[in-house]
Amino acid sequence: MTNTQDQDTTLPDVTEAPNPVIRTMRMLWNDKFAFVSVVFLLIVLLCAIVGPFLLEDAATKQNLRGRNAPPFDFSTAWPYWLGGDALGRPLLARIIVAAQNTIFVAAGAVFFSLLIGTTLGLIAGYTSRIISQIIMRLADIIMSFPSLLLAVIVLFMLDSSVFNLVIVLAITRIPVYLRTARAETMEVRERMFVQAAKVMGASNGRIIFRHILPVVFPTLITIATLDFAFVMLAESALSFLGIGIQPPEITWGLMVSQGRPYLTTAWWLSFWPGLAIILTTLSLNLVSNWLRTALDPAQRWRLEIVRKKNG
């Protein structure tokens, strides 16, 4: 009897585990949209980190002769190329400086809600019925409360600092991850490979982190990127109400709302920060799309096949 008769001959033999870093870079290069998005996000990140140190002064200096200065006037200094705001402050410099607060609030809120929501969701999905019920009812309470109202109450009582804003936004977004993680966990835990791990004697921790989380994670990451945009807008709404970020601190959302009264006469006040929000969200979406494919061994070939076509 030939034991190897049902051998799969269409695939090349892999003798060594491929280097994961090189492989990832190659897959990223093959998806041009994702590649451009990553480059854009790196630029945004760079602005967020070093922007305030270099441009803090330029961004806050008022210049009443340049009030609502129109964009694309290249005779002026470069921070004014995208125009000036109502107090004559250069828009480009302000956008770069505002990146720090915006990214910090959004990334912080998304990160904490993702972390807490996923943890609770996995616990609720995998452990006993009672714990699951308690966690789910807590989530229901948060969800039944309008998130903006909750934020208004909490921020009214506490100081309206960047850190408090992150906490409030994180709490309101926890149920989204929690419910998704729980639902997926309950589906995955019944799959046979989980049963197989149990038969081998795997601990609960091992089953959750090695077998369930990798299957659930791509879905959560996709939600997280969509949520990123939501949080940015929620933050601007709170800032608009005067309980979020307080001037002179700035964020993109605050800039959009500050430009609102001038929309008919000076559109660029709201347009540029709005564009920054849109591009960041779009890039995150494209990257998460790529990530979902890259993380799935069964789908990964889609990103590797392009390489062969390109030679």
Add this chain to the structure above:
Amino acid sequence: MGERLLDVRNLSVDFHTTHGTVHAVRDVNWHLDRGETLAILGESGSGKSVSASAILNLIDMPPGEITSGEILFEGADLLTMHAEERRKLNGCRIAMIFQDPLSHLNPVYSVGFQIAETMTAHGQSKAGTRAKTIELLERVGIPNAETKVDAYPHQFSGGQRQRIMIAMALALKPDILIADEPTTALDVTVQAQILTLLEELQQETGMGLLLITHDLGVVAEIADRVVVMNSGEIVETGSASDVYHNPQHPYTKQLIAAIPGNGIMAQQLDQTAPILQIEKLSKHYGAFVALDEVSLTVLPGETVAVVGESGSGKSTLAKTVLRLQDATSGEALFEGRDLVQMDRKDLFKVRRDIQMVFQDPTQSLNPRMSIYDIISEAFVIHPEILDKQHWKARVCELLQQVGLKPDHMYRHPHQFSGGQRQRIAIARALALEPKLIVCDEAVSALDVSIQAQVMTLLKQLQDDLGISYLFIAHDLLLVRDFAHRVIVMQNGKIVEQGPVEQIFDAPREAYTRNLIAASLSPDPEIQATRRIALDELQGANP
């Protein structure tokens, strides 16, 4: 030559994928006459379903493409016909039934509505449809058709659902009925009933029956002629008994040789201390008794097969022994220690000794882990087995032991075929060096020839390593060549148990006899005599 009912000429179908073009069907010719049953026999990937899909215009194009050929229905070429004309033919003149009736019935409509829909969709008035629907349901053997017509699909058993599908297909008295693996998901006794029904209906209406199957037994039972397909080509065609007795092509020969049930039956082992001794094990789900005081023993190096139809409690038995669920009462002694009462720490140790191989290897291997990770997980969980520096060498060794290449260890499960995946699952079980492996329908999801290979592997591992198997299966013929002892279960109880020879040659219980009689023999002549025996048996025990 008179006009054929259906004539497929030089049909070729390609599928364009990113891996290149796959020739699913290459230059295939066959025909079907009125009142005739033609079986297309082949294993998965042989292209047997694709040609039937082409008849009903069910191929997705793209990626599919019909590159050549014609399909003549009463002389008219279906492939050049307008889509609207084809729609009129589909369901009305040519109907189809599928393998899994549950997924092809809409769960939110009553079955009566769905059967009536086929009629109204083809222009019949609504007035008489209800009476006709009830008549049809009665004809296909649904009891209390008057009331059942308003029931929903989930309220029927698997066999009844398939009867409903047949009623739906026959609603408009088609000239051709295409049956794609109609009995694969059903129990053997139900399978026999459905095949009988199909045959009766064919004789009544004189339609042409096109049967797509992987099972030579089904072919022997019902087909007049058979077309054997392998990787998109017809390798052999002829009458059912000619093909079985005089296979010409090597592939057909190999297929027939791979059928279990013709080998030498194993002798009973000498009585020694049992490795597993189950005493009056019960499992209740509320009022429902899934497992009712089951007692059995497994000796070291022995294979005990547990056979039963769906709902017999055989999978519950496996899960309870492995403590994937807790027993209600009774005990299961493994080397003298009770598994049912065992605490976490002892259970963890005993996990090394009892392993399991699951039914569907596609689902039992984590799709996101590489083969190396899957197998070496055993060593991560039980670090006392092996030092980390030896893991790689041991994984290589295990892969070779189950007939795979060490090179495969960095691949992921989706890159393997079904048989290879089951080999990986076996390697994973072996990594813990178990004394007992519970195989839950371990080869049921595999093609016949792959099945034979995996069974050979299991047997060889038993000879080399002295492993005991608790082998759970629904297919009696499969265990005939493999098991030392057979246990027949029904409704959570053990009906009969004994050495394999006794069960097959001199079964005591009526249920066992019924089960053996209902399983299909690939030999058309033997099957014919068996059929008569089964009719007598069921006449005697209604």
